[in-house]
Amino acid sequence: MRRKNRWSACLSTGLILFTAGIGLAQTKPKVAFVPQIVGIPYFNAMEEGGKDAAEKFGVQFVYTGPTDTNPAEQLRIVNGLIDQGVAAVSLSVLDASSIDPVMKKAKEKGVKIFTSDSDAPKSDREVYVAQALDQDLGYTIIDELAKRIGEQGTIGIVSGEATATNLNTWIGFMQQRVKEKYPKITLLPPQFAGGTAQRAFQLATDLMTAHPDLKGLIAVASTTCPGVAQAIESAGKIGKVVGTGYGSPNTVRTYLKSGAFGFSVLWNPRDLGYLTVWAGKQLIDGKPFAESNSVPGLDQPVKYDSATKVLLLGPPTVFTKENVDQYKF
Amino acid sequence: MSWKRWLFGRRELTLALACVAVAVFFQFLSPYFLTADNLITILRNSVELLLVSLGITFVLATAGIDIAVGGALGICAIFVGWSVQGGWPLVVVVLIGPLVGTGLGLVSAFLIVQGKIPPIIATLGLFGVYRAAIFLLLGGSWISGLPDTLGPAVNTIIAGIPLTAIYILFFYFIGWVVIRWVPLGIAIRAIGGNERAARLSGVSIGRTKFFVYGFTGLLVGCAAFLYVARYRNVETSTGGLIALDAIVASVLGGTSVLGGKANLLGAMFGVLLVRVLQNGFVLIGVPSLWEQVITGGLLIGVLILDALAERSHAQGRPRNRGNAPQWLATP
Numbered sequence: 001m002r003r004k005n006r007w008s009a010c011l012s013t014g015l016i017l018f019t020a021g022i023g024l025a026q027t028k029p030k031v032a033f034v035p036q037i038v039g040i041p042y043f044n045a046m047e048e049g050g051k052d053a054a055e056k057f058g059v060q061f062v063y064t065g066p067t068d069t070n071p072a073e074q075l076r077i078v079n080g081l082i083d084q085g086v087a088a089v090s091l092s093v094l095d096a097s098s099i100d101p102v103m104k105k106a107k108e109k110g111v112k113i114f115t116s117d118s119d120a121p122k123s124d125r126e127v128y129v130a131q132a133l134d135q136d137l138g139y140t141i142i143d144e145l146a147k148r149i150g151e152q153g154t155i156g157i158v159s160g161e162a163t164a165t166n167l168n169t170w171i172g173f174m175q176q177r178v179k180e181k182y183p184k185i186t187l188l189p190p191q192f193a194g195g196t197a198q199r200a201f202q203l204a205t206d207l208m209t210a211h212p213d214l215k216g217l218i219a220v221a222s223t224t225c226p227g228v229a230q231a232i233e234s235a236g237k238i239g240k241v242v243g244t245g246y247g248s249p250n251t252v253r254t255y256l257k258s259g260a261f262g263f264s265v266l267w268n269p270r271d272l273g274y275l276t277v278w279a280g281k282q283l284i285d286g287k288p289f290a291e292s293n294s295v296p297g298l299d300q301p302v303k304y305d306s307a308t309k310v311l312l313l314g315p316p317t318v319f320t321k322e323n324v325d326q327y328k329f
Numbered sequence: 330m331s332w333k334r335w336l337f338g339r340r341e342l343t344l345a346l347a348c349v350a351v352a353v354f355f356q357f358l359s360p361y362f363l364t365a366d367n368l369i370t371i372l373r374n375s376v377e378l379l380l381v382s383l384g385i386t387f388v389l390a391t392a393g394i395d396i397a398v399g400g401a402l403g404i405c406a407i408f409v410g411w412s413v414q415g416g417w418p419l420v421v422v423v424l425i426g427p428l429v430g431t432g433l434g435l436v437s438a439f440l441i442v443q444g445k446i447p448p449i450i451a452t453l454g455l456f457g458v459y460r461a462a463i464f465l466l467l468g469g470s471w472i473s474g475l476p477d478t479l480g481p482a483v484n485t486i487i488a489g490i491p492l493t494a495i496y497i498l499f500f501y502f503i504g505w506v507v508i509r510w511v512p513l514g515i516a517i518r519a520i521g522g523n524e525r526a527a528r529l530s531g532v533s534i535g536r537t538k539f540f541v542y543g544f545t546g547l548l549v550g551c552a553a554f555l556y557v558a559r560y561r562n563v564e565t566s567t568g569g570l571i572a573l574d575a576i577v578a579s580v581l582g583g584t585s586v587l588g589g590k591a592n593l594l595g596a597m598f599g600v601l602l603v604r605v606l607q608n609g610f611v612l613i614g615v616p617s618l619w620e621q622v623i624t625g626g627l628l629i630g631v632l633i634l635d636a637l638a639e640r641s642h643a644q645g646r647p648r649n650r651g652n653a654p655q656w657l658a659t660p
Contacts, residue, residue, distance in 0.1 A: 227560065254473065
């Protein structure tokens with residue numbers, strides 16, 4: 001009898017310690033990030049940066065998202081995270097027009113909700129963690145392309161999902177730049193390939209057939225980069241058509257080297273993921289953003305625009321055959 | 330037989346004429362449409378869908394359905410990608426896709442035959458499993474920048490005929506022989522017409538279904554091989570929703586989702602019509618989104634016409650009761 005008591009005492013002490021342990025672990029606030037699609041190199045790099053930041057700033061990082069670029073599925077996941085009681089949730093918006101209800105729900109439950117990578121500018125988000133100004137991204141790709149094709153000729157655009165806010169905004173700035181600065185360049189209306197390389201390949205090939213004098217092809221979504229580059233290689237148009245896009249060095253490395261891609265424009269998604277988690281931590285702690293913030297672990301100071309509530313990572317990087325091997329993402 | 334019956338009674342002929350009409354229309358608006366290069370491009374872009382549609386036509390003929398083909402294609406493509414990347418012997422590179430595909434097809438058949446799960450549920454479940462498996466196998470990073478070792482398999486043109494066209498003709502010929510000239514083909518249509526009646530007349534349901542889904546898997550594996558050879562890239566979305574495109578093409582081609590009917594030539598022209606529309610829209614500068622509206626509308630329109638034709642046809646002769654095809658009902 002006595003022995004039994006001792007055992008149960010041990011057991012209950014253990015149990016208490018165990019629950020206390022869980023309790024302690026749970027005091028680490030959770031910061032979640034929901035990408036547009038999981039399982040692609042770009043968002044994997046963001047995840048990696050997020051993990052690093054979580055370790056550094058003492059939060060728990062939750063990374064989960066849809067397996068295809070489906071806006072309804074993304075919102076379902078965000079809803080689930082809010083119900084699970086995360087302290088802050090960020091997402092790369094797939095469809096800005098359907099996001100208001102989930103924003104409202106987050107506010108009601110006291111969860112900090114903000115956007116990162118792709119914005120919903122008209123929504124009630126706390127902050128938008130921007131990789132680079134959309135305007136810079138759109139302008140840079142046109143300027144670099146114009147330099148390489150002699151500022152004249154026809155350029156085609158192959159985008160991803162027709163509802164993706166970020167892609168459409170960049171296309172808008174490309175069109176604006178061409179209109180203002182390059183009267184001799186014709187920018188064709190964008191074609192949408194969804195998420196597959198096969199369809200991007202098909203569209204790129206068809207665009208080259210329809211316009212034998214095509215000078216450039218822009219792959220707007222990172223998922224469309226391999227298809228477009230492959231199409232230029234297969235059509236034997238290397239040197240005649242300059243391919244480019246917003247592709248990470250790992251995705252476009254072989255194409256930069258084969259010459260199918262002249263260059264690629266992007267930022268470091270690892271740093272973007274890092275900044276996203278830092279921003280989440282600031283929001284949870286209730287600390288306001290300064291006009292210029294020095295974030296431990298990032299080289300450059302991060303600018304904040306209080307009028308538009310945008311936190312800006314920095315200017316975009318241009319990757320070429322010469323510098324691509326310096327980057328490993 | 331009136332000319333109307335002759336023209337509209339044979340779906341493959343109607344579709345071929347539709348292809349020609351659409352081609353004339355596009356040629357009128359873009360001088361680049363009817364060029365050898367562009368026509369070969371259309372054909373090459375159709376290869377995977379042609380193979381998968383052939384399999385789906387068989388499956389639909391048994392009144393079954395296979396939603397998992399997209400996921401299975403992705404998994405096969407990963408294995409082909411690995412074999413190319415690892416520089417495995419050519420025999421392995423060529424055979425691994427079809428082998429894995431056949432295996433996955435047999436898994437579907439096992440669930441349907443032994444597990445007695447309705448095909449739509451079994452393959453829907455498998456589709457989810459395969460999609461997840463693709464993510465796990467790839468570990469989130471694509472297989473990209475593969476060497477061009479398989480290029481000749483898809484880009485060779487012999488005496489003006491692309492090699493890919495020969496693959497297609499080969500598989501469709503086999504399919505045609507099976508469905509027309511072999512007892513197995515009769516068994517397939519009998520199951521689709523009325524499974525109970527087929528069982529009672531001594532058709533081995535299980536064995537036939539194992540063949541149908543296994544054969545579809547084999548075709549999916551071949552499609553995966555051609556996919557990797559062509560795009561030298563395996564991304565997590567490989568395969569995607571190809572099942573839906575294949576069902577659209579088969580049904581456009583005159584194969585009924587209710588089973589009992591298979592029209593291989595129709596499926597072939599169904600695929601070509603869809604691809605010609607996709608290609609033509611880009612060539613004449615219309616945003617590609619519209620093509621989905623046209624294909625969807627076309628499908629519904631064709632099915633309505635079918636129903637109307639059936640009704641006028643059925644007047645004045647005894648109705649074919651139940652689902653059993655005429656040739657089975659009258660011994």
